[in-house]
Amino acid sequence: MDQIKACRSFVRAVELGSLSAVAREQHSTQPTVSKTIAALEKQLGVRLLERSTTSLTTTEQGKRFYERAKRVLEEFSEAVSDARGLTEKPTGLLRVNAPLGLGQLRLNALVLEFLELHPEIEVELILNDRFVDLVEDGVDVALRLAGSLPPNMIARKIASAQRYLVAAPAYLARHPEIRRPEDLASHRYIGFARPANGEVSQLSGPGGTVQIATRSGYLVNSSLAIRESFLMGAGLGICPSWLVHDLLESGQLRRVLPGWSAAGQEASLLYPSRRYQSLRATIFMNFMTERIPQLPGFSAPHFGR
CATH class of the missing domain: 3.40.190.290 (D-Maltodextrin-Binding Protein; domain 2)
Structure with a gap:
């Protein structure tokens, strides 16, 4: 069994939520993908996925294996790219989480600009106002505004925004x-x-x-x-x-x-506190670090407060 291929099929099954979707992505068939993951489970001696006719969920062992396998695949991909001299062309899926209001008003346009610069990167932008668990939700990078930051995360402060009183003239x-x-x-x-x-x-x-x-x-x-x-x-x-x-x-x-x-309100980029950070995530964070302070209503971050 090709373990790298099996791990990749499992990781994409978790991310896409469907064996059929993985099959389409890999130009294969659903039974073939199912057999590949079943062989991986047999070799590990644990069940990774719970399958039904309508859903696909990870077991507790599957969640833990997903995080480790994803990092291994990212490192393997970067190692291959480095060996081929392709590190200047980051590829792959990047999952980003941000507050709803900021995402719709300001961040959406920046993400589209980023994709124009890096067409080989795919971005899944998840907008909500709750504090997600980056590891559990499979998020690579999150943008946070003020508030206490989650533990076991690396935070990079990138911008500041003033806060003041406003009202409509009619009021x-x-x-x-x-x-x-x-x-x-x-x-x-x-x-x-x-x-x-x-x-x-x-x-x-x-x-x-x-x-x-x-x-x-x-x-x-x-x-x-x-x-x-x-x-x-x-x-x-x-x-x-x-x-x-x-x-x-x-x-x-x-x-x-x-x-x-x-x-004032501080804007920070967060990512899981792990040894390895993918090249696409690094490039994305560098882009946002440069561009967000230039947005209307933001400025360079204030440190030492």
């Missing part, structure tokens, strides 16, 4: 004027739903740093929904500059208390 016209942070207590606040945050916000400005109690009638776990709520004049709130930069430029939103701001 401001209908409510009492805001001249100082204390005035915010009587206004309708829209914020990101984080149970541990409560309803206390911290602002820094000419008078130092103050904590203000805000009256929240609406909390939502989507930055895109927050952006839309501001536009609808539903309230005011603190948000990162990348989320509303275009709306401020067009006058659809205005800064409230422009001399005051909240703590």
